[in-house]
Amino acid sequence: MLKKGDHIVYGIHGLCRVEDILVPPFIERGKERDYYLMIADADEKGLLYVPVDSEAERLRDVTDREEALRLIDDENGGKDPDICGGKKSDSIVSAIIKRNQAREMMQLVKTLYLLRRDREKEGKKFAAVDEKHLAAAEKLLFSELAYSLNCEFGEVQERVRKAAYRTGSVPVSSR
Numbered sequence: 001m002l003k004k005g006d007h008i009v010y011g012i013h014g015l016c017r018v019e020d021i022l023v024p025p026f027i028e029r030g031k032e033r034d035y036y037l038m039i040a041d042a043d044e045k046g047l048l049y050v051p052v053d054s055e056a057e058r059l060r061d062v063t064d065r066e067e068a069l070r071l072i073d074d075e076n077g078g079k080d081p082d083i084c085g086g087k088k089s090d091s092i093v094s095a096i097i098k099r100n101q102a103r104e105m106m107q108l109v110k111t112l113y114l115l116r117r118d119r120e121k122e123g124k125k126f127a128a129v130d131e132k133h134l135a136a137a138e139k140l141l142f143s144e145l146a147y148s149l150n151c152e153f154g155e156v157q158e159r160v161r162k163a164a165y166r167t168g169s170v171p172v173s174s175r
Helices: 065-073 086-099 102-121 128-149 153-167
Strands: 007-010 014-022 035-040 043-051
Touching: 007 035, 014 128, 065 102, 065 128, 065 153, 086 102, 086 128, 102 128, 128 153
Parallel strands: none
Antiparallel strands: 007 014, 014 035, 035 043
């Protein structure tokens, strides 16, 4: 069981801090049960109430420092052949973001960087749906890694880009 002050990753909300464990005031009398009151790193104004006893499948531990560094430096986390960009892979990409598993998210980010580079080389625009997915994946993954590495979001973004350039899997002008 989590305790007050713990950090956890909760589905598409990403990195969250447990503010309290309580029975929310909106719960019907006689049906009381404990909930985690959580605040998402991505939206500090929004409160999340997560039942303590029924949401375990959507909660996962935050990636630790060593794993975060491995993810960033992984030379094998290149392009995912199932992601071709645009609406063709929208359902695949949406499912990856919904699962929000760090390794899979890193591969998604790198793949979308590659797709953007390829589109730029062809003199074409990067699809709006791909830009939206990239922004969502970066927000979820990089905020978690920033917490794990005790640094700022932008620092993680830069580290991922530099590591990707070393492996040749991401374009130099990725933004």
